[in-house]
Amino acid sequence: MSRASDRAYSHIRSMILSGELQPGLQIREEALAELCGVSRTPVRDALRRLEAELFIRRNESQRSFVADWSLDDLEEAFQLRAMLESHAARRAAGRISWDQLARLRTHNDGIKLAITDKTPDVPKFLDHNRHFHMIILEAAASDRLTGMLAQVIEQPVVLRTALQYDLENLMRSHREHDELLAAFDHRDGDWAAAVMTGHIRRAFHAYAEAHKTGADQPMNDVAA
Amino acid sequence: MSRASDRAYSHIRSMILSGELQPGLQIREEALAELCGVSRTPVRDALRRLEAELFIRRNESQRSFVADWSLDDLEEAFQLRAMLESHAARRAAGRISWDQLARLRTHNDGIKLAITDKTPDVPKFLDHNRHFHMIILEAAASDRLTGMLAQVIEQPVVLRTALQYDLENLMRSHREHDELLAAFDHRDGDWAAAVMTGHIRRAFHAYAEAHKTGADQPMNDVAA
DNA sequence: CGGCAGCTTATTGTATACAAATACCATTCG
DNA sequence: CGAATGGTATTTGTATACAATAAGCTGCCG
Numbered sequence: 001m002s003r004a005s006d007r008a009y010s011h012i013r014s015m016i017l018s019g020e021l022q023p024g025l026q027i028r029e030e031a032l033a034e035l036c037g038v039s040r041t042p043v044r045d046a047l048r049r050l051e052a053e054l055f056i057r058r059n060e061s062q063r064s065f066v067a068d069w070s071l072d073d074l075e076e077a078f079q080l081r082a083m084l085e086s087h088a089a090r091r092a093a094g095r096i097s098w099d100q101l102a103r104l105r106t107h108n109d110g111i112k113l114a115i116t117d118k119t120p121d122v123p124k125f126l127d128h129n130r131h132f133h134m135i136i137l138e139a140a141a142s143d144r145l146t147g148m149l150a151q152v153i154e155q156p157v158v159l160r161t162a163l164q165y166d167l168e169n170l171m172r173s174h175r176e177h178d179e180l181l182a183a184f185d186h187r188d189g190d191w192a193a194a195v196m197t198g199h200i201r202r203a204f205h206a207y208a209e210a211h212k213t214g215a216d217q218p219m220n221d222v223a224a
Numbered sequence: 225m226s227r228a229s230d231r232a233y234s235h236i237r238s239m240i241l242s243g244e245l246q247p248g249l250q251i252r253e254e255a256l257a258e259l260c261g262v263s264r265t266p267v268r269d270a271l272r273r274l275e276a277e278l279f280i281r282r283n284e285s286q287r288s289f290v291a292d293w294s295l296d297d298l299e300e301a302f303q304l305r306a307m308l309e310s311h312a313a314r315r316a317a318g319r320i321s322w323d324q325l326a327r328l329r330t331h332n333d334g335i336k337l338a339i340t341d342k343t344p345d346v347p348k349f350l351d352h353n354r355h356f357h358m359i360i361l362e363a364a365a366s367d368r369l370t371g372m373l374a375q376v377i378e379q380p381v382v383l384r385t386a387l388q389y390d391l392e393n394l395m396r397s398h399r400e401h402d403e404l405l406a407a408f409d410h411r412d413g414d415w416a417a418a419v420m421t422g423h424i425r426r427a428f429h430a431y432a433e434a435h436k437t438g439a440d441q442p443m444n445d446v447a448a
Numbered sequence: 449c450g451g452c453a454g455c456t457t458a459t460t461g462t463a464t465a466c467a468a469a470t471a472c473c474a475t476t477c478g
Numbered sequence: 479c480g481a482a483t484g485g486t487a488t489t490t491g492t493a494t495a496c497a498a499t500a501a502g503c504t505g506c507c508g
Contacts, residue, residue: 002286002461002498028489039463044490048272054368061470062226062490076366083307142300144278148372226468226491252459263493268460285500286460 005042012036012046016055016066017154023068027056053151071208074157078204081152084145085133086196089180090189092139100139101184107132108177115170125170126162132177161203164210173199229266236260236270240279240290241378247292251280277375295432298381302428305376308369309357310420313404314413316363324363325408331356332401339394349394350386356401385427388434397423 012032015021033043047064050056057067069077107128114124133153137146165173176199183192236256239245257267271288274280281291293301331352338348357377361370389397400423407416 004462030489040490041462041464045272045461048269052276052371054371063470064490073368076368080308080311080368080372083311084304087304087307144297144300144304144376147276147278148304148375151372152368228492254459264460265492265494269491287500288460 002042004036004038005045008032008036008038008042009046009049012043012050013055016050021066023066025066027064027066029064071211075204075208077152077154078200078207081149082197082200082204084149084152085136085200086193088137088140088142088145088149089183089192089196091142091145092136093184093187093189093192095141096136096139096184100135101181104132104135104177104181104184107135108174108181111174111177115167115174120167120170122162126158129158129162129173136180157207158203160210161207164206169202169206172202176202226266228260228262229269232256232260232262232266233270233273236267236274237279240274245290247290249290251288251290253288295435299428299432301376301378301381302424302431305373306421306424306428308373308376309360309424310417312361312364312366312369312373313407313416313420315366315369316360317408317411317413317416319365320360320363320408324359325405327359328356328401328405328408331359332398332405335398335401339391339398344391344394346386350382353382353386353397360404381431382427384434385431388430393426393430396426400426 012021015035021027027047029040029043029047032047033040036043047056051058051064054067056064058064110128111125111132114121114128137149140146162170176195179195180192180199183189183195236245236251239259245251251271253264253267253271256271257264260267271280275282275288278291280288282288334352335349335356338345338352361373364370386394400419403419404416404423407413407419
């Protein structure tokens, strides 16, 4: 997409994710426009997208606020992700090409390399991991599904999750990818879906384990 | 949302659904602005929303086209709907209030009345049906889920589906709602989810039966 | 005859000014 | 003292002008 509108989008998004814009805070278009160095027009565009992705909420009179996710909300997001991504895996099993299978293997080998050093290379793990899941989504060949998953997968959350992983968990992740590959080899959609469900659920519990302290704050008061 | 932007949205949407804007047609913001009697600004807003709902697609250079759904796409939409809506039913089972249960019953009674006349009143059936499903979504209490389902449920498709229903199917629909009510009474999420899955899948087959003639046209050529 | 370069036109992106709506505050009246 | 009401300030919505970009065409050259 266009330059200004994109810059505004990623700028605002990163300010939210970094906590620079705190949950519950009201945000004014003009203030953001200044922060991003663009006019209100692209900012409004960006806000629309962020609202669709539930980073931002609007009250009944169109004022915007930074969304405040409780642990409950996060579990719901993970649950939806598990559902959608295992659906993707099932579809992918019936459609995946040899080339895509090969690329999956490459990235899972990359993951193995990244974690078999004595100090695991988490950024490298994450990069290969991201590609791995993207290829499955590509093989599933559904724009709809791709769009919906984008709403539910937050890479920063994936990052914070991975940071909770000890070596054992990282290896297990790698082995689960291997099992997915086996399911794809056999074109077994049910198997692939089942493995994917467990894969995502485990990620949630790793995340929740680490964050259960400040749990379950309510959303701020905005209209449904 | 605001007046002009809303008018543009529903106007364009209805033009697409009525076939006045044919699938594959390129649409220009200014032309739509004239048709809607507003400026380009609210039209762009509307296009963004319609794009998110996959009524409109954009190619790599930001030109907009009316989306062209194949039967495959439609099945995928129904599949996702079945998944999401049964998830909603499961959640709802654990959270639904007495008031919501009572309202569900009222609407299902309304459905019964609408179809037990000698000439079934389809609009009335649809209205009660819509409320019925909305209440379940409300009980599920997940903004995320609500938003996603909005992307996947098209009331015009529901309408065309219901028009395919003979009396037997309409009654079956009513009985399935009854079974959902029973599941909710017992707070049995698994049961509710299972019934809902069947309920939606049956709707898809009724739709597909009637539309299988002009099946499976490819999407128009736009970037992913 | 085909294809490519450069220009022209069509279309979308951005900024800005102004209009409409809403919230906030102060003041007054019960 | 509290609530309602009005006015003012703040914020979002819309229109319009202009900038940037991409598409399409024309004419030239291979």
